[in-house]
Amino acid sequence: MIGLVQNELIKIFEKKMSWIFAIILIIALVGTAVLELKTSTQQTEDDWKVQVQTEIDQLEKEMEKAPSYEDIPEDDYKTKAKEDIQAEIDSFNGNLNDNVNPYTTSWSYLDYYGIALKSLITLFVVIVCAGNISSEFSDGTIKQLLIRPHRRWAILLSKYIALLIYSAFLIAVLIGIGYLVSIAFFGIDDFSGKLSVQNPTTFEMEAVAGGAYFFQSLLYYLPGLIMVLTLAFMLSTLFKNQAIAVGIGVFVLFFSSTAGALIVGFSEKYTWTKALIFPHLDQTVFVVQDKILENITMPMSLGILGIYYLIFMFITFFFFQKRDISI
């Protein structure tokens, strides 16, 4: 089995595409870091609290001169109103109270931008997975692969494991290169340094520990990634045509977030829609909230995913075992 997995890994990494995806991920990491550096105010003092306090003092001075909303002409968009400045001051005071550094730190960069790049990983994994078996069919290499002294399920399983390892590789690039980029651009930061994130249901800002939030988000991202991977893998075994498998895989990927959002709307009226796969694919919402769709907790949601997982795996292995290779 180790030899089979080794073979599949070699085949994945001998393709230039697999490396290009990793490089795109690195470019995206550096790109977002550069944008963040250019577009937002950066910490210049050694202690961010000193800098926040200076900002507050300055804002208070500004506020004395600033007019209130009613006094600003309608076509004037440049002048800051008293109320706006007050809101900024409140926000800074909140930062001081909650001990949240408002400037970009290495962890806040990873939490806001690094995590967002996980959708790139999903996309790349879908493309690689959907092409994995279907390309063996369209290239005809499947014939030479299946006339070996190994059962078909073993060969299929080795491919699946190799694809999981490739996904782990992309995640490792995101974490490893992401961390290096983050400290190169924004300096080393305390792992437990706080930052504020928005709760998607209440829309309130909550203070969380930056490092822990990053890893928790990644961990909660894994079930969805594995599901999408398994689905793409299934498509890859069902369709001999690589283009169809990749096309449908990517379509499902993009459709799932739309469908998930729609189902949140439907679920009040039609309870059964809660059992559809789409709202459960994104487990990261559980990082900041306990329930989705009113009453679905994380263990329930994972249970639903588990059932889909078994169905996908069964279909994949059953059809592959039964299939007559007559290309």
Place this chain on the structure above:
Amino acid sequence: MSQYALEVKNLTKKIRSKTIVDKVSFAVEKGEIFGLLGPNGAGKTTIIRMIVSLINRTEGEVVINGHNLDASFAEAMSSLGAIVENPEFYKYMSGYKNLRHYARMAKEEISESRIAEVVKLVGLDNAIHQKVKTYSLGMRQRLGVAQALLHNPAILILDEPTNGLDPQGIREFRDYLHELAATGISVLVSSHLLSEMQLMCHRFAIIEKGKLIHISSMDETVAEGVDELREVTFEIDEANNALELLKSSAVAFEEVSLKKELLTVKLSRSSIPAVNKLFVEKGISVYGINAAKATLEDRFLEITNKKGEEAVR
């Protein structure tokens, strides 16, 4: 150990109600090149794919080198090497990496020296580290043979191996198969090219509409029909006289053509010496006798036609 490299018993494939292969049985002896012959769509490829387990069998048994494919799958599959139609490789990898890939899938470890040996055997030493996409069809065919031989199989199974090869390549391939057979490896080869099979195989089976309708050795088949009339050309002087002479004798024959010094008639094989004797006794000089050998093609058409007529009746 079994005396056969491959035994196929009652092999049947049905897709829904349609029978594609119908109770085909045959055996390939050790060191023998065995051909599966038949028109396109007769079911040759399906038979071969059932043997190499690319297609599921509806019924029947396959025993490879004494190992039953159902009972001891790994041992049975280890005893065969195959090229199914055009050998396809991972084009983005070098020939060597492709071979390493297949070597890793073997039951018993395959050493570096074995790979080098096989590469040398098929004459790819110079190109083995180039990517397969740079290979010509002939080179791919040779790499195909290399991957099939890596694990020292008892039988080599080839499905339409000469498809797409030029005459030079076909000839090399054929010589190569004979060399292999001489070392004790059996070969099962399918083709619709009759003349090719005649040169390549020791024995063959004819498959038509999914059924095995004839099985025999090449020599038997060609030698069969000794008493049937076949064309015989006599190179003689006074061909006209000779013809008259023949007409007045008791020999059964049919006239085909008469040229100045060439008389072509249809004769049974057994009456050739009598005719020769007759000519010589009457003072006609015989410079040569050329009996047209029945080709496999003739036999093939004969056999398939006969069966066809039987079916009509």
